[in-house]
Amino acid sequence: MRLDAVADQVASQVAATLCPPPAPTPEEAHAQARAGLAAALEGSAGQSLQVVPVHAAEGELTGYVGVLERSSAGTARFQELLDHLPAGVVVHAADATILTANRAAERLLGRTLTDLRGMTATVPEWRLLQPDGRPMPDAMYPVHQVRRSRAEVAGFIVGLRRYGPANGDEGVSWMICNAYPVFDGAGDLQEVVVCFTDCTDLKDAERRLSKSEERLRLVLRGSRDAVWDFDLRSGEAYYSDRWWEMLGFAPDEVSADQQTWRRFLHPDDRMALDVFMRDLLGGGRDSFSIELRLAHRDGHYVPILSRGFVLHDEAGRPVRVSGTNTDLTERKESERRIYHLAYYDHLTGLPNRRYLLEQLNKVASRGSRQARVGAMLFIDLDNFKQLNDTMGHEAGDLLLQQVAERLRHSVRDSDQLARLGGDEFVIALENLGPSDQEAAVEAEKVAHKMLTVLERPHRIAQRTITVTPSIGISLFGGTDASIDEVLKQADIAMYHAKAAGRNTLRFFDPAMQAAIDARSAMETDLRQGLQWHHFPLYCQPQFSADGKLVGGEMLLRWQHPRRGLVGPGEFIDLAESTGLIVAIGHQALRDACQCLARWSALPVLSDISLAVNVSVQQLVQPDFATGVLAILEETGAPPERLSLELTESILAENGQDVIDKMLELRRHGVLFSLDDFGTGYSSLSYLKRFPFCALKVDRAFVNDAREGSNAGAIAELIVALGKTLGLKVIAEGVENEQQFGFLREHQCDAFQGFLFAPALPLDEFERRYCPA
Numbered sequence: 001m002r003l004d005a006v007a008d009q010v011a012s013q014v015a016a017t018l019c020p021p022p023a024p025t026p027e028e029a030h031a032q033a034r035a036g037l038a039a040a041l042e043g044s045a046g047q048s049l050q051v052v053p054v055h056a057a058e059g060e061l062t063g064y065v066g067v068l069e070r071s072s073a074g075t076a077r078f079q080e081l082l083d084h085l086p087a088g089v090v091v092h093a094a095d096a097t098i099l100t101a102n103r104a105a106e107r108l109l110g111r112t113l114t115d116l117r118g119m120t121a122t123v124p125e126w127r128l129l130q131p132d133g134r135p136m137p138d139a140m141y142p143v144h145q146v147r148r149s150r151a152e153v154a155g156f157i158v159g160l161r162r163y164g165p166a167n168g169d170e171g172v173s174w175m176i177c178n179a180y181p182v183f184d185g186a187g188d189l190q191e192v193v194v195c196f197t198d199c200t201d202l203k204d205a206e207r208r209l210s211k212s213e214e215r216l217r218l219v220l221r222g223s224r225d226a227v228w229d230f231d232l233r234s235g236e237a238y239y240s241d242r243w244w245e246m247l248g249f250a251p252d253e254v255s256a257d258q259q260t261w262r263r264f265l266h267p268d269d270r271m272a273l274d275v276f277m278r279d280l281l282g283g284g285r286d287s288f289s290i291e292l293r294l295a296h297r298d299g300h301y302v303p304i305l306s307r308g309f310v311l312h313d314e315a316g317r318p319v320r321v322s323g324t325n326t327d328l329t330e331r332k333e334s335e336r337r338i339y340h341l342a343y344y345d346h347l348t349g350l351p352n353r354r355y356l357l358e359q360l361n362k363v364a365s366r367g368s369r370q371a372r373v374g375a376m377l378f379i380d381l382d383n384f385k386q387l388n389d390t391m392g393h394e395a396g397d398l399l400l401q402q403v404a405e406r407l408r409h410s411v412r413d414s415d416q417l418a419r420l421g422g423d424e425f426v427i428a429l430e431n432l433g434p435s436d437q438e439a440a441v442e443a444e445k446v447a448h449k450m451l452t453v454l455e456r457p458h459r460i461a462q463r464t465i466t467v468t469p470s471i472g473i474s475l476f477g478g479t480d481a482s483i484d485e486v487l488k489q490a491d492i493a494m495y496h497a498k499a500a501g502r503n504t505l506r507f508f509d510p511a512m513q514a515a516i517d518a519r520s521a522m523e524t525d526l527r528q529g530l531q532w533h534h535f536p537l538y539c540q541p542q543f544s545a546d547g548k549l550v551g552g553e554m555l556l557r558w559q560h561p562r563r564g565l566v567g568p569g570e571f572i573d574l575a576e577s578t579g580l581i582v583a584i585g586h587q588a589l590r591d592a593c594q595c596l597a598r599w600s601a602l603p604v605l606s607d608i609s610l611a612v613n614v615s616v617q618q619l620v621q622p623d624f625a626t627g628v629l630a631i632l633e634e635t636g637a638p639p640e641r642l643s644l645e646l647t648e649s650i651l652a653e654n655g656q657d658v659i660d661k662m663l664e665l666r667r668h669g670v671l672f673s674l675d676d677f678g679t680g681y682s683s684l685s686y687l688k689r690f691p692f693c694a695l696k697v698d699r700a701f702v703n704d705a706r707e708g709s710n711a712g713a714i715a716e717l718i719v720a721l722g723k724t725l726g727l728k729v730i731a732e733g734v735e736n737e738q739q740f741g742f743l744r745e746h747q748c749d750a751f752q753g754f755l756f757a758p759a760l761p762l763d764e765f766e767r768r769y770c771p772a
Contacts, residue, residue: 088175092143092192096121099191108175108198110162129159129172142179146192153179157203158196174203225324228308230258233319246304246327248297266293266301281318286310291328303328345419347397348404356418356426360483363416363430367477373436375443377427378472378490379407379450382502384423387465395460399467402458410453411446426487436475440507447471447505455503468503470494475508519574525560526571526580534559535584537591538759539610541769542730542752545744549604549769553611553645553732553752554592555759556584576615585618589628593637595762600638602770611643611673616650620657625664632668639669643694647675659690666691673730677718687725695722697748699733705742712742719746 082089088105092098101109101116109116119125121141128136138144142153156177175196182191226243230236237258241251247264254260265273269292280288287309293301308323343355351359360376367374381403388396400423407425411417416428429446432439451469458465472494476486489508497506529535535558542551558566575581592612599605618624632639644665650658662672673694674687687695697718704711715731722729731743734753743751760768 086197088196088198090116090194090196092121092194094147094189094191096143096147096192105196108173108196109160127161129161131157131159133159142177142194143192146179146181147189150181150189152181153177157199159203172200173198174200225326227322227324228261229320229322231320232258243325246302246325247294261294264294266295269293280310281321284312284316286312288323294325303332348401348419350404350408350425351416351418353418353420356416356420356428357483357487359416360428360487363428364476364483364486367430370431371434372431373433373439373475373477375429375432375439375446376474376476376486376490377429377443377447377450378474378487378494379425379427379454379469380471380494380498381423381454382468382470382498384467387467391461391463391465398460399458399465402460403454403467406453406456407450410449426490439475439477440473443473443475444505444507447473451503451505470497470502471505472497473505473507522571522574523578523580526558526575526578526584529558529560530580530583530587533587534561535587536761537588537595538761539595539765540752540759541757541765542608542611542750543756544750545748549608550750551609551611551643551730552765553759554588554595554613556588556613576617579617581615582617582621585613585615586627588612589614590631590635593631593635593642596637596641597635599766599770600641602766605766605770609641609643609671611645613645613675614650616647619646619650619661625661628665628670629668632670639665640671643671643673645673645675645696648677655689662691673728687721687727692727694728694730694749697729697731697743699753702731702733702739702743702753703735705731705739707742715743716746719743719748722749723747 082100082102083104085102086104088102088108090098090101090105090109098116098119098121101113106112106116121143122138126141128141130136130140136158139148142156142158145153145156156179157174158177159172159174161172176199177194177196179192179194181189182193184190224242226246227238227240228243229238235258237256237260239251239256239260244251244253262270262273273290273292276288276290279285287307289305289307292304292306294304296302305326305328306323307326308321310318311320311322313319343351345352363374366372381399384396384399387399400419403423403425404419407417407427411427414430416426416430418426420426427446427450429443432442450471454469455466458467472490472492474486474489474493476483481489493506493508496509497504500506535556538555538557539552540555541549542553544550556568556572558568558571560566572581575584589612592610596610599608621627628644629639631637632642646658666672671693672691673696674690674692675696676698677695695718697715701711701715701718705715706712719729728749730750730752731739731748732752734740734743734751734755736755739753740751740755757768
């Protein structure tokens with residue numbers, strides 16, 4: 001048979017083997033291929049045949065190559081056959097040098113056939129890599145493995161680092177190699193055929209998958225989430241180790257199926273979860289998130305956040321459900337702590353004001369719907385500040401804790417108990433009766449019970465302490481008053497209980513609210529009056545014993561836009577309690593100094609001094625002294641004719657601070673007088689320590705100043721004391737000749753009162769006492 005005919009037959013047989021019929025085993029296919037190729041060579045003397053299988057990148061057998069000794073023409077024909085194969089083929093001689101290669105090999109190896117022929121399989125030539133990326137030693141090259149073992153090498157992964165024209169690194173190509181020995185008739189190794197297919201994309205995909213799996217493992221390990229997965233078609237269920245660990249079980253300790261999680265579910269969650277799962281699997285949703293509780297091995301329930309997705313098929317039917325479980329124990333505990341901090345008092349553990357108001361709105365709504373009346377009890381401990389000051393805040397805290405505990409055990413479960421702050425507690429009593437009268441009776445019983453409970457002795461710091469409460473009561477549910485208003489009413493009633501002697505209770509009376517409203521309205525009017533300068537000064541003259549005008553006292557009035565002229569007795573207390581007295585007093589002092597400056601140019605009036613009252617709130621201001629001096633400089637008033645009147649109560653506030661301010665002003669000529677001497681903190685040490693220039697006998701002693709009376713004796717002593725200390729003595733409130741005669745006889749220096757003249761507007765004062 002001619003060699004070209006043999007080559008044709010070989011080619012046709014090889015082509016046939018590239019698409020082998022189904023079913024034959026690899027051994028059968030190999031035998032069939034060899035038989036076919038042998039038949040094609042029948043009659044060709046000297047021809048030896050080797051059958052080499054060819055595998056695809058995935059390792060699948062795709063055909064066979066017949067290798068035989070042939071002439072140059074046959075060799076060319078055979079080379080053409082190899083060039084049409086999709087896989088790279090390199091034929092090595094027995095000494096591992098390359099004899100030939102196909103076009104696919106040239107393309108995959110990046111070298112021409114001319115370059116390849118005669119090359120050896122060594123590291124400097126190829127720089128092959130192992131599957132893990134390390135350099136591959138010569139001994140591991142597929143051709144050397146076959147030469148050494150004389151056996152086939154299949155599915156061997158090789159990396160080839162390729163270099164460009166400028167020897168630049170062009171990356172690594174990965175290949176699946178299969179190498180086969182070719183023996184001659186004597187059984188000696190004649191050639192090694194190496195077939196390889198590019199699997200770079202597969203290798204990259206494998207590497208990406210590996211990294212992705214590693215990344216997922218690390219993420220899941222770090223997140224501490226528990227993974228689970230249900231295949232709804234096969235019924236297969238997967239619960240991760242973390243899933244079981246979250247519930248206190250070992251991974252293989254409990255048999256698992258798709259219903260396992262339901263067996264751990266809290267009974268109260270089952271109905272809601274059944275509804276949720278029906279909606280999830282029947283509604284076409286792709287993702288979900290739900291909270292539930294699963295039983296722990298120890299018996300408690302673990303709060304879980306379960307999140308995941310649902311996979312649907314082409315028809316929209318759910319086929320897979322996967323997700324993660326997150327343990328919410330720490331988050332729930334944090335939420336509980338935050339809630340407790342927001343709604344509970346840290347010292348006593350009782351609800352705070354915020355919680356109380358929220359609950360009271362619910363209580364009031366229920367009472368309104370049921371037409372039932374409730375009551376608010378506002379409890380304040382008597383003299384708690386004194387205990388705190390004497391025994392310390394730690395003792396005070398212990399007392400508050402004991403009081404809270406007693407109150408907690410004295411109320412019904414339906415009652416609302418809270419600590420508002422400090423030593424103030426509130427109890428809201430719900431559903432006391434259908435009418436105000438019945439509710440009041442029940443509320444009074446509870447209040448008396450609280451009085452009894454709280455007045456029992458407390459043991460604090462090895463001491464027995466007794467504290468009493470004052471309780472204010474306000475009813476709610478029978479009126480349209482808001483909860484805030486009810487709370488204020490109870491507060492008002494509590495202050496009336498304190499005013500009634502403490503350790504008692506008082507109900508809120510609408511008259512109390514009327515007084516509060518009037519006070520609030522007056523405060524608003526005071527602020528407007530201050531802004532509009534509605535506080536004119538009146539001046540009441542002071543005379544010597546011989547009737548000479550020697551001074552005057554500036555008295556404040558309020559020109560109210562609706563009520564007319566209002567005396568100081570109606571607004572001074574409110575001005576002091578609101579702090580407005582500081583601004584009002586500052587304005588009055590400025591007006592008085594402007595008057596002094598103007599009168600300094602008028603006959604008679606240029607010689608008198610003017611007294612201005614100073615409140616305790618003015619005097620304690622740090623800049624009081626500098627403020628007075630600034631007004632004197634601004635107005636040009638002579639400081640030696642300005643007398644600031646202080647009450648004895650001021651002197652008990654901060655003695656040294658007051659003395660320092662007085663001495664500063666005295667150095668500039670300002671005078672000081674002590675008002676209402678004998679009615680407050682009377683002490684001779686005041687007169688000795690403080691730089692007073694005058695003292696005033698209070699009208700309480702002047703009213704009954706006569707021989708043989710106690711008041712007269714006191715007035716006589718005050719005058720004598722003033723004379724002894726070198727102080728000017730002024731009697732105020734002189735209304736008749738008897739009082740005037742008695743005081744004049746005992747050498748009082750100056751007199752002031754209705755016997756001489758009332759307080760007059762400044763312009764009228766000028767007209768009366770300044771000659772034309």
